[in-house]
Amino acid sequence: MKKILSLLLFAIIISCNSTNQTTKIVDVKKVAEKVENLNTSLIPDDPSVIRGTLSNGIKYYIKNNGKPEDKVELRLVVNAGSILEDDDQQGLAHFMEHMNFNGTKNFKKNELVDYLQSIGVKFGMHLNAYTSFDETVYILPIPSDDKDKLEKGFQILEDWAFNALLTDEEINKERGVVLEEYRTGLGAEKRMMKNYLPKVLYNSKYAKRLPIGKKEILENFKPDVLRRFHKDWYRPDLMAVIAVGDVDVTTLEAKIKAHFDKPNKNKNPRYREIFGDENHKETFVAIVSDKEAMFSQVELMYKNPKIKTTDNTIKGAQKELLEGLFAEMINSRLGELRNNPNPPFVYGFSFNGGTYVRGREAYQSIAMAKGTDFVAALKALVEENERVKRYGFQQEEFERAKKSMLARIEKRYQNRAKQESKRLINPMIDNFLEGESMPSLEWTYNFFNSELPKIKLSEVNGLIKEYLRDDNRVVKLTGKEKTVTEKEVLDLLNFVKTDTTIKPYEDSKVQESLFTSLPKKGTILKEEKNEEYGFSTLTLSNGAKVIFKKTNFKDDEVLFKTESYGGTSLLSTKEYLEANLALRGLSEAGIAGLNKNDLNKFMTGKIVRVRPFISKFLEGMNGSSTPKDLETLFQLIHLNFTQLNKDKEAYNSYVSKQKGFLGNLLANPQFYFQDAFSKYQYEGYDRFTGFPTPEAYDKSNYNLAYEIYQQKFSNAGDFIFYFVGNFDVNKLKKYASLYIASLPSTEIRENYKDDGFFPITGNYNKTFYRGNDPKSMVNMIYRGQATYNNKDGLAMDALGEIMSIKLVEKLREEASGVYSPRVSSNFSELNNSYRLNISFSCGPENVEKLKAISELEILKMVNEGPSEKDLNKAKEAFLLSRKEQLKKNKFWLDNISSANFLKKDISELKDYENQVHNLTVKDVQFTAKKFLTNGVVVGILMPEKN
Known part of the structure; x- marks a missing residue:
């Protein structure tokens, strides 16, 4: 059960079981009575x-x-x-x-x-x-x-x-x-x-x-x-x-x-030994550097001296709840540090869990340092652990942690009958390999609801004494250079133990509402229904449109998107270059006077997110929520339009973390190659920014970016809002009237502007040299511009699928020269451009041979087309994928919004299966001859010459 609980705590999809049968949910109070005095009873496995x-x-x-x-x-x-x-x-x-x-x-x-x-x-x-x-x-x-x-x-x-x-x-x-x-x-x-x-x-x-x-x-x-x-x-x-x-x-x-059920032919089986590692009294410090290391990592491990034996009792499950609450609270504190004006690390987190060794658990605190500042990151981790050890957590934190855990298990529970099969398998694997229990989601939900309210804060606070220890301790620091010594690390660990400047955690009061007063409600002027595809369009009094499709694909999911034409394409080149990077960090300031930390606390127990964006041709937002958090979703939409905070300190905090994250990425040969090859292809394009660098962030203009954001989101009448998922339609209409129809608007309607630039096409070949390992990369791009049509679009998809099949066969299986060739293709209706991309890693000595094989397969596609067999493989993959996509909210959100953006008739969706069935070898060959004979842009990465 432990792995199920730990996944839940970190908001990763739980792999646990559900039943398709209707199940009567046990009353929580009755469950509590049954659980009482069952500390030695076993967790029941999923009966289904x-x-x-x-x-x-x-x-x-x-x-x-x-x-x-x-x-x-x-x-x-x-x-x-x-x-x-x-x-x-x-x-x-x-x-x-x-x-x-x-x-x-x-x-x-x-x-x-x-x-x-x-x-x-x-x-x-x-x-x-x-x-x-x-x-x-x-x-x-x-x-x-x-x-x-x-x-x-x-x-x-x-x-x-x-x-x-x-x-x-x-x-x-x-x-x-x-x-x-x-x-x-x-x-x-x-x-x-x-x-x-x-x-x-x-x-x-x-x-x-x-x-x-x-x-x-x-x-x-x-x-x-x-x-x-x-x-x-x-x-x-x-x-x-x-x-x-x-x-x-x-x-x-x-x-x-x-x-x-075959006879076991192995009569004298070899003993399946269990291996471990040894305990050690001293603290081991590993400080390891490499000039190509992309990140600076800090890790503290406090290894439990006893190898864990599987505990599938109720008492064991109760202990895991304590550990989950501990992790929830310590990570909330580390998250707040990350959002400070001068954060000590790019990110940091702690947990008690498994290591490389089966059965060996450790309390682990991990952080990514900014640049090579290992000391600040390590000190922050050690101090936060010490702060908990001295003063414990506070009651308000404790209540928020319980609320968060209950919200997440409820979300999973609400969708219990509609979990995908692949999400249900891991508990069975764990049961076989390690004897872990595999309770049903119904049991886990009821257990959380009965047990969490009974847990005392003192029980959680007591865990830190089990976790922190001087023996079996390992400190690992890795990065591009050594900026700290082993002695300094050990001195820091010892210093923090007696540091009198460490004070108790100061909690901030959480406000009860996002609004001091609700906005003035607008109205719905018109509702139009598309019966064939099951969505409706609302025209609001401020000119905004809301398009919604109610589904039952998932019981716990509502997806959201809003878009408006324009994006950065309407900015001058000077404005774009100054504001591009800064636009990405604006949301770090929070909304409605709440900074990011306070907003996170307010959102405790709510599963909802909204993310604004400004891309090349669009400005908008996307997000999601559970059905019960639908109103909060609408509130966040409204406030991201009207009350984005302006906070230079918060933005500077974002920049410092970005610099720490990006600082040494280009030392990695692969990232260097991607950046250098992109610069080569976009040479002469005055809006090309390439890979973001610390120097580029220094030049970014926060004030200009904030002004651009205010302008882009000042006119809600120019936006279409999309909602797909399981929601109450009457509530959605009510919230649309209150929170979207009330947004400011004008009669102005913008469009996007294509600057006409297109990267190099034709025959180009460029070799780059970086790194000492005997490994190369090859990137081959067939691209150009042509007027889009559905037939060529589908044929290009098929070309990508078939070339992927052929290159696995030719480069991997026959030539044994690559591990995983990658092929992608698309024909964009947005800017009438097509692209087929082939890429693979290989030995330097095989570059030319494998490139030639790839080119030969392209030539065969042009001269002969694919075999009927390979085309049918692509068709089967398309049809199988579409069958599953039709039952996914994201598919409908993307396709309804795309049809509106491109001003297409969405009824084209119904023709897809017929188009796939009717696609012929000659169609694919015709498209290959049309698009793949105009040259290829090739980039090659080779090791540095000695």
């Missing part, structure tokens, strides 16, 4: 999850879930990772993962990926796997509305479990791909890791078993060494099969038994 163990030891987990429709998520979990490798196998747990995609009993060589692409499952995006220290997990989403596809899905899972061929030929062929993945990980972080891991993982095998392994072993191991790893660890008693989706559980269970 069917579990079992086959005769050979394989465990399985099954759950029926209807979101998305006609789809099932399959997982094969192997309780074996790099930690189990012998000395001559380093990297082979991960290599084994690769080999399961390169030849099994029923899917020879590349047939597996080929088949899945033919049913719309994309390699990398959908079909995937990962290897960590302790486990390997295979990920397979399969359409479930076709019996043959479902059967093939389970056959694939069975082959992964039992039927890898592991031929010498395929093993040797895959070396190149794995070595390219190894190459992508080279750089500053890996070099620094080698130096700090021995201290973070004291006397631990984990420090010597990074999943990617060792280059010399990957290059030279004998195939039998890999087969030995497979024989030892890919066995039934170390495996679990998980199936969650839109299929009845009886069918899923029958499939699992048919495919996995």
Whole structure:
């Protein structure tokens, strides 16, 4: 349960279970009575999850879930990772993962990926796997509305479990791909890791078993060494099969038994050892630098001396609530420090949780320092921990923390019947690997509501004494240069313990309302309904329009967007260059006289956000809320239009953090290449700003940016407001009248202005040199301008999809020269421009060969078009994606607003499936010949010449 709770506390999506059946919610008071005196009782597992163990030891987990429709998520979990490798196998747990995609009993060589692409499952995006220290997990989403596809899905899972061929030929062929993945990980972080891991993982095998392994072993191991790893660890008693989706559980269970209830051939299994790290009395300090390090990081670890054993009792769950409240409050304080006029770090946070080592927990405080100012960041973290130790938290903080946690669990609970299947799987994986409980969301919701009110502040305050310790302590500092010594770090830790200047936390009073008086209500002049697509348009008395579509896709979600033509395109070049960066930091000042910290406190218990923006052609806002927070969403919209604070100190705080974040990014060869290649393409464009630098922020004009914002949002009559989601229509109309119709407006209507500049087109080739690692990057851009039409637009999408398929096949599988080629394409109706982009990382020695292969595939597309088979793969991917998109709020928000912005008829949406079905090989070839024969702009990154 711990991982479920910790994810909730940090506002990350909870992966927990729900049932599609109607469930009677237990009264909170009755739950409290039942929970009383059950400290030793076990947390009940979700009853809708069917579990079992086959005769050979394989465990399985099954759950029926209807979101998305006609789809099932399959997982094969192997309780074996790099930690189990012998000395001559380093990297082979991960290599084994690769080999399961390169030849099994029923899917020879590349047939597996080929088949899945033919049913719309994309390699990398959908079909995937990962290897960590302790486990390997295979990920397979399969359409479930076709019996043959479902059967093939389970056959694939069975082959992964039992039927890898592991031929010498395929093993040797895959070396190149794995070595390219190894190459992508080279750089500053890996070099620094080698130096700090021995201290973070004291006397631990984990420090010597990074999943990617060792280059010399990957290059030279004998195939039998890999087969030995497979024989030892890919066995039934170390495996679990998980199936969650839109299929009845009886069918899923029958499939699992048919495919996995096989005899266990390993009669004398090797012992699956559990590894750890050693305790240490002294404080270890690791100060590691690298000139290519992008960020300066500070991390404090206070490792619990006892290896954690799984505690699935009610008492254990109560302890986790205490830890959650602690994390909520300490991170709120660190967030306030971040928003101070002179923040000590770019960001900072603390939590008690897992480390690299399975079962080893630590209290961890982490921050990104500004520039190389490690001392300020470290001091702030240590001081805040010490402040809690001396004075504890305050009652007001405590109440806010409980309110926040209850709001987040309620949001998840409200959407309990509509969670996507892939979000429900992690608790099952944790249950198999570590024995963690997997309660239903209903139980967790009721547990929070019954237990949180009973927790005492003193209980939470007492945790800090468990967390902070002088033994088992590690301090890790990483960055581009060393600006502090080990002695200075230890002296600082000791000094803070006796520092008499540390005072209790001073809380500020939270106001009860965003408004001292409500705005003067406007009216709705007209309502028009689009029955076919289920949205309505309100014309308000100030000229603004509100377009809304009520949906039931998610019970806890309302999405919002507002837009108006203009953006920075209407600014002079001088204004744009002075204000561009400053425009991004205006919202740091807060609204309605509330600074950011006070606004965050006011928002406690509310799940709602609004973010203003000014882009090239648009000014507007986007945001979201829960249904119950709908009025707050409207209030924030109103105040962001009318009462954005002007606060130079808050802006300066934002700038200092941005400088700290961006300061050394260009030392990274990849970022340098992106920036340098962009400058090359946009040479001569006087509005090109490139990668933001600290010097550019120094020149930014806050006052001018604020004036521009005021002007852009002074006329609500020039805006259209969009709302999509689960809301009460009458309430939405009421709030639209009160908070949007009351906004100031004029009769002026603006448009955007295209300055006509277009980056270089034709044949260009530029090589850049940066970095010492033997790794290169290639970026190939086919671009130009043409009048948009839907047929070419769809054909360009298909070209991108098909080229992605072909380059995985040619560059990865056949040439073994890349790990993950990337292809993107689009045809923009906004400025009638098209673009197809191919990019990949590779060895410097392979740049020209792989570039030539890519160009040859483009030429084939022009001269011959795609094969019918590859075109059908793209079509299946499009249709499968559209089927899921039609049930998502974001799809409708984006498409309704886009149709208005481009002044298109939204009814074109209904033609999409027919257009996909009717797309031919000749159509794609025609578009390729039309767009991909006008030259290619190539940028290449090579290591620096010695």
